[in-house]
Amino acid sequence: MSKLNVTLVSGRTAQQGVGLEEGKTSESYVNSVNHVQLSPDDAANMKLKEGGAVSVETRHGSVVVNWRPSKELEPGMAFFPYGPWANQVYGYETEGTGMPMFKGIDATVAPSKGKVKSIEELVKSMGGGKK
Amino acid sequence: MTVHTDVVCPFCGCLCDDLEVTVEDGHIKGVKNACGISRSKFMNHDKNRLESPTIDGVEVPLEKAVDEAADILSTSRRPLVYGLSSTECVAIAKAVELAELAGGVVDNTSSVCHGPTILALQQVGESKTTLGEVKNRADLVIFWGSNPSQAHLRHVLRYSVMAKGRFIPNGRKDRYIVAVDIKMTGTARMADEFVRVEPNRDFELLQSLRAAVRGHEPSLESVAGVPREKVMELAERMKAARFGIVFFGLGLTQSEGRHMNIDAAIGLVAELNNHTKFLLTPMRGHYNVGGANTVTTWQTGYPYAVDFSRGYPRYNPGEYTSIDLLAKGEADSALIVASDPAATFPAGVVRNLAKIPVVTLDQKVTPTTMLSKVVIPVATAGVEAEGTAYRMDGVPLRLRKLVEPREGVHSDAEVLEMIIERMGG
Numbered sequence: 192m193s194k195l196n197v198t199l200v201s202g203r204t205a206q207q208g209v210g211l212e213e214g215k216t217s218e219s220y221v222n223s224v225n226h227v228q229l230s231p232d233d234a235a236n237m238k239l240k241e242g243g244a245v246s247v248e249t250r251h252g253s254v255v256v257n258w259r260p261s262k263e264l265e266p267g268m269a270f271f272p273y274g275p276w277a278n279q280v281y282g283y284e285t286e287g288t289g290m291p292m293f294k295g296i297d298a299t300v301a302p303s304k305g306k307v308k309s310i311e312e313l314v315k316s317m318g319g320g321k322k
Numbered sequence: 323m324t325v326h327t328d329v330v331c332p333f334c335g336c337l338c339d340d341l342e343v344t345v346e347d348g349h350i351k352g353v354k355n356a357c358g359i360s361r362s363k364f365m366n367h368d369k370n371r372l373e374s375p376t377i378d379g380v381e382v383p384l385e386k387a388v389d390e391a392a393d394i395l396s397t398s399r400r401p402l403v404y405g406l407s408s409t410e411c412v413a414i415a416k417a418v419e420l421a422e423l424a425g426g427v428v429d430n431t432s433s434v435c436h437g438p439t440i441l442a443l444q445q446v447g448e449s450k451t452t453l454g455e456v457k458n459r460a461d462l463v464i465f466w467g468s469n470p471s472q473a474h475l476r477h478v479l480r481y482s483v484m485a486k487g488r489f490i491p492n493g494r495k496d497r498y499i500v501a502v503d504i505k506m507t508g509t510a511r512m513a514d515e516f517v518r519v520e521p522n523r524d525f526e527l528l529q530s531l532r533a534a535v536r537g538h539e540p541s542l543e544s545v546a547g548v549p550r551e552k553v554m555e556l557a558e559r560m561k562a563a564r565f566g567i568v569f570f571g572l573g574l575t576q577s578e579g580r581h582m583n584i585d586a587a588i589g590l591v592a593e594l595n596n597h598t599k600f601l602l603t604p605m606r607g608h609y610n611v612g613g614a615n616t617v618t619t620w621q622t623g624y625p626y627a628v629d630f631s632r633g634y635p636r637y638n639p640g641e642y643t644s645i646d647l648l649a650k651g652e653a654d655s656a657l658i659v660a661s662d663p664a665a666t667f668p669a670g671v672v673r674n675l676a677k678i679p680v681v682t683l684d685q686k687v688t689p690t691t692m693l694s695k696v697v698i699p700v701a702t703a704g705v706e707a708e709g710t711a712y713r714m715d716g717v718p719l720r721l722r723k724l725v726e727p728r729e730g731v732h733s734d735a736e737v738l739e740m741i742i743e744r745m746g747g
Contacts, residue, residue, distance in 0.1 A: 198521045200504065202572065203473040203607070208333070208359035214370030215665060215688040252669060263505045268521070270505065274665055275689050281668040286580075288441065289433040289627060289643025291668050293576040295504075295521035310689065317669055318676030319693025 195237055197229075197269040199249065199280070199298040204272045216310060224274030225307055228261035229300065233269075239302060246303035247271070247280055249296055254279035255305035269300060275313050323351070330721050331360045332408070332704030335606030335714030336453075336474050336481070348725050350705075357475035364705065370686045371728070372699035384698070384730060388737070391657070391681040391696045392744035398655035398679075400631065401426035404644045405661025406618075407608035410709020410721055413734035414610075414617040417659055420738055422630045423747040427653070430614035430626050431607075431661055433643040438575040439604045440615065440625050441639060442584035449591050451567065451601045452715045453480075458487035459599075462563035464500045466587065467524060467573020468605040471508030477605070482569065483512065489564075498559065502527070503573060517556065520547040522578035528586035531557050535593045561597040568602040603715055609704075612712035648674045657741075658682040659734055660703075664689035681741075683734055700734050701727035709735075 210220030227247050229239070239245065245258045247269070256276050264270060271277035273293075280298060283291050314320055329341040342354035343364060353364045375387035382390075395401045403421040406414045407430055414430075421428035432440065456463070463482050470477040478484055486493040501510035502517040502524075510516040519527050523546035530545040534557035540550050560566055568591060574583040587602060594600035606612050615625035622628045624637035640646055644663065647653045648671040655678050664672050665688060675693065682694040691697045701707040704721035712718050727733075732740075 200521065200577075202469065205358060205472045205475060208473070209362040212333070212359060212362040213366045214686045215662065216370060216686075261505075263507055265505070265518075268505065275669075275672075278665070278667060278672070279669045283645050283649045283668045283670045285640060285643065285645055285649075287640035288580050289437050289639040289645060290576060290580050291434070291645055292578065293434075294573065295577040311692070314664060314689045314692045317664070317672045317693070319664065319672075319689065 194299050194301045195233055197233070197267055197298050197300055199247070199269050199271060199296050200294040201271045201273050201277045201281070202294070207272050207274065221310055224272045225276045226257035226259050226272070227300065228259050228264060228270040230264040230266045230268060231260040231262060232266045234258065234260050237300070237302060244303045244305060244307055246301050246305060247298055248301070249280040249282070249298045251282035252279045255303050255307055257307055269298065275310065279313075326722065326724055329724065330704065330711070330719045331356060331363070332609045332702070332711065332721055333360050333363050334474050334609055335612065336477050337609055337711055337713040337719050338476050338480060339719055343724055345724055350725060359475060367685070367702050367705050372684065372687060372691065372697060375699065376697045378695060387696050387698050388740045388744055391698070391741050394655050394679045394681055394696065395420070395424045395426070395657060395741065396745045398424065398426070400652050400654050402644060402647055402653040402656045403428040403659070404656060404663060405431060405659040406614040407431040407611035407661065408703075409660040409734045410610060410703040410707070410711060411613045411617050412709055413659065413703070413738060414614050415621060416735050416738035416742065417657070418618055418621045419747065420657065420742050420745070421628070423742060423745055425631050425633070427627070427629045427631070427642050427647060428618065429628070429642065429644045430611065430618065432611050432615055432626050433639065434645065434666065435572060435607050435611065436575055436604045437626060437639055437643065438581035439584045441581035442588060446585055446588050448588060449595065449601045450716065451603065452717055453713065456567055457481045457485045457490070459489050459565040460567045461490065461496060462498050462500070462560065462566040464502065464566070464568045465509050465513070466502040466568055466570045467577075468569050468571025469503065469507040469509045470569075470605065471512065473571070473607065474605055478512065500556065517548055517552065523547070524574055524577065524583050525579040525586050527553070528583065528590050531560070532586070532590045532593050535561060535590065535597070560594055560600065563598055563600070566594065566598065566600040569605050570602060571605040606714035610711035612714060612716060613710065613718070616712050616716070645671055654678055656680045658690055658694070659738070660684065662688040662690045664693055683737055698737055699731050700737055701731050703734065707733035
């Protein structure tokens with residue numbers, strides 16, 4: 192299987208909370224948010240290698256991140272910890288509520304040979320760090 | 323060495339107020355009773371700090387950074403003031419004052435967390451209680467789209483699950499815990515009952531439960547992936563509780579339906595009050611997001627998304643909310659206080675934020691400081707500055723100053739006041 196269709200949700204994790212208090216540039220924070228979690232069955236079906244990267248894509252954008260198995264997830268679901276990597280694939284339409292859809296959106300996950308960007312590279316790709 | 327007792331934790335909406343912090347030679351040496359995140363906040367508060375005020379990445383004296391910030395904000399047509407949920411109430415009041423002075427928009431992080439909750443509460447009202455009442459009385463606790471095992475780590479210990487209370491003498495044994503979620507979270511594993519709902523279908527399940535409470539059995543065999551029998555059983559359990567509560571989270575506000583999900587949850591709780599005592603409380607994330615709503619409301623009449631461009635406050639979520647304002651390219655400058663929108667907003671609007679001059683007040687380097695024109699380091703409220711914060715249930719608690727900030731570093735409120743004075747306010 193080369194590409195997997197998933198329902199993508201984002202959310203807080205305790206590790207992300209611990210990491211952000213150390214600092215957004217800390218290794219602890221970056222490692223807590225630069226990965227997507229997949230169900231172990233999906234990962235096995237896709238023959239994903241531990242330590243490899245995946246590309247997560249929605250109609251709003253795509254991003255290369257690490258992946259981790261999570262027994263909390265049913266096949267067909269993926270979880271993205273809140274953070275700048277996750278936000279590469281969420282759209283900004285709020286349908287008049289002020290709130291974008293951060294949970295329950297359609298996405299695809301595929302193995303990737305790409306590089307996971309650093310936080311500085313990610314900010315630069317959004318136009319930051321130049322002024 | 324000084325041991326400070328009953329310290330309030332400035333991280334999440336639980337505002338745990340039983341911490342013990344040991345201070346020696348002006349530095350925090352230890353924290354007791356804290357969760358992992360809280361410990362990280364206290365023990366790492368001095369790590370990765372911004373070293374100096376900067377303009378375009380170049381270190382400048384504070385006065386120069388304040389002058390530049392004031393120039394940017396007073397010459398903009400539509401400045402956005404955003405953040406405010408991880409600071410204390412006086413700073414929030416100053417930010418509202420500044421937004422009014424600049425004729426801008428003031429918004430806080432609730433627009434991307436429990437903003438939809440507020441929209442629903444304004445339509446249908448709310449059935450509120452304090453966490454103390456939950457601790458003392460709740461025998462049925464439902465976590466719906468919320469996961470305290472990752473986001474509010476001591477909630478279950480202090481208030482909702484393990485805590486022994488006046489009418490709950492045996493703690494955990496006297497409570498029935500239900501988790502409704504799309505995944506088997508840590509909270510779901512700890513619960514007596516896990517209800518797995520299909521993504522984006524909470525509204526249907528809430529409405530079916532409401533109908534079931536009224537005695538109407540669903541005609542379908544399952545609702546949102548939940549078997550009909552389970553819906554009926556849960557409805558009966560809710561009716562039979564002495565004191566029930568729903569703690570709901572972003573699983574409801576950030577998925578399809580948004581405020582209508584909360585509307586349905588309130589409707590269910592209202593229905594249950596025909597049978598027993600039932601309440602609901604949003605699991606607020608940032609420790610003073612409740613204060614951001616409260617202070618903004620007492621100053622302007624509205625809790626977030628407030629526009630001052632006509633000289634008086636107007637409120638319109640979906641138009642004056644930060645995401646919408648940035649998406650449309652309306653904001654031509656931004657003042658960010660105690661928040662990191664470049665890490666928390668969708669990339670499409672971060673790109674627009676990066677195009678305008680941004681002034682950021684923060685303690686540490688963040689994606690937002692990386693794209694800001696002016697950065698001013700500030701003291702950490704609840705660690706290096708005192709103030710008031712509102713717990714998730716609306717109870718205000720006093721934050722303490724435990725150590726002195728670095729030399730030349732001021733609180734959010736003090737820096738905002740400097741900018742206001744420089745703007746002629």
